[in-house]
Amino acid sequence: MNKPENEKFWTALPKAELHVHLEGSIAPSTVVELAARHGVQLTEAEAAARYAPGDFAQFIESFIWVTGFLRGPEDYALIARRFAESMKRQNVLYAEVTLSIGIMFRRNQDPAANYEALREAAAQVPGVRLVWIFDAVRQWGAAPAMEVARIAAELRSPDIIAYGIGGDELGLPTRDLRGVYEFVASQGMHRLIHAGEIGGPELVREAVEMLGAERIGHGIGVMRDERTMDFLAARGIPLEVCPTSNLRTGALARQLGKGAAGYEQHPLPEFFRRGLPVTLSSDDPAMFETSVSQEYAHVHRMGLTKMDMVRLAEASFQHAFVSDQERSSLLEKFHSGVSALGLV
Numbered sequence: 014m015n016k017p018e019n020e021k022f023w024t025a026l027p028k029a030e031l032h033v034h035l036e037g038s039i040a041p042s043t044v045v046e047l048a049a050r051h052g053v054q055l056t057e058a059e060a061a062a063r064y065a066p067g068d069f070a071q072f073i074e075s076f077i078w079v080t081g082f083l084r085g086p087e088d089y090a091l092i093a094r095r096f097a098e099s100m101k102r103q104n105v106l107y108a109e110v111t112l113s114i115g116i117m118f119r120r121n122q123d124p125a126a127n128y129e130a131l132r133e134a135a136a137q138v139p140g141v142r143l144v145w146i147f148d149a150v151r152q153w154g155a156a157p158a159m160e161v162a163r164i165a166a167e168l169r170s171p172d173i174i175a176y177g178i179g180g181d182e183l184g185l186p187t188r189d190l191r192g193v194y195e196f197v198a199s200q201g202m203h204r205l206i207h208a209g210e211i212g213g214p215e216l217v218r219e220a221v222e223m224l225g226a227e228r229i230g231h232g233i234g235v236m237r238d239e240r241t242m243d244f245l246a247a248r249g250i251p252l253e254v255c256p257t258s259n260l261r262t263g264a265l266a267r268q269l270g271k272g273a274a275g276y277e278q279h280p281l282p283e284f285f286r287r288g289l290p291v292t293l294s295s296d297d298p299a300m301f302e303t304s305v306s307q308e309y310a311h312v313h314r315m316g317l318t319k320m321d322m323v324r325l326a327e328a329s330f331q332h333a334f335v336s337d338q339e340r341s342s343l344l345e346k347f348h349s350g351v352s353a354l355g356l357v
């Protein structure tokens with residue numbers, strides 16, 4: 014995949030990152046380091062090769078493979094510090110980071126200990142604020158999803174801002190998750206879910222109507238249905254769009270009913286122009302050989318102007334789960350960064 018031009022400019026643009034998985038951000042060199050900690054010899058090239066998915070199912074397999082090297086608090090602390098440093102290098106002022114708590118339970122780990130270690134490690138990197146989304150794995154069922162919701166409620170921290178579900182959206186009907194999301198709402202946490210990534214527009218609509226989802230992870234399936242796009246626009250529900258991810262996992266090709274798809278077929282520019290609330294994100298940057306800055310460069314090349322891109326970056330602050338006071342302070346930093354770049 015070509016490296017986008019003028020990446021430096023998009024690195025300098027202040028940003029918020031709202032859809033990124035901590036476990037998808039582990040660079041191949043760090044995978045090698047983690048594997049060595051646990052007595053597994055691996056080269057960077059081997060790690061990178063394991064990251065190259067042929068389709069969505071293989072992507073889920075790679076994700077589960079890499080998390081096999083996260084065996085305790087020290088491992089989570091290492092990847093959280095590296096992640097925070099990467100956000101800082103890219104001038105990300107604020108990030109809502111998804112943590113696969115479902116995988117920790119599945120591996121019989123102590124999610125509270127892992128969380129405490131990673132939160133502390135990330136907090137040592139100044140200049141970027143990270144908050145956390147506790148995430149369950151959809152295809153593993155409603156009971157494990159509830160276990161994740163319960164630990165999020167139990168730990169009750171202002172840094173755990175939302176509950177989400179990822180994985181295979183076709184693996185469990187939306188209605189089966191109703192009770193989990195009712196519980197999450199009763200605990201005052203924000204509600205997120207991946208939907209319309211490989212699934213159709215009906216799964217996006219169900220996520221909003223049945224589960225009260227406040228933002229949708231991906232949601233590109235709505236490109237197939239104008240009414241769902243209008244529905245989201247009317248309700249002001251943003252889609253967290255991750256173009257490179259959609260190409261690498263084959264999700265876009267699948268939505269288009271084709272064998273392959275390129276950036277030029279991605280619906281983000283159309284969503285933006287028709288006034289659908291959208292934000293731009295990297296999803297699993299190390300696994301997809303991208304970064305949030307590179308996603309901005311890609312979308313600019315897909316036809317949005319620099320001013321459009323500034324609006325897109327601003328939207329990531331507007332749709333963040335922060336207090337009015339924190340939003341004003343982030344937007345102030347954003348606007349002064351934009352002026353420094355000579356954009357307004």
Ligand SMILES: [Zn+2]
Pocket residue numbers: 032034179207230296
């Ligand atoms: Zn995701």
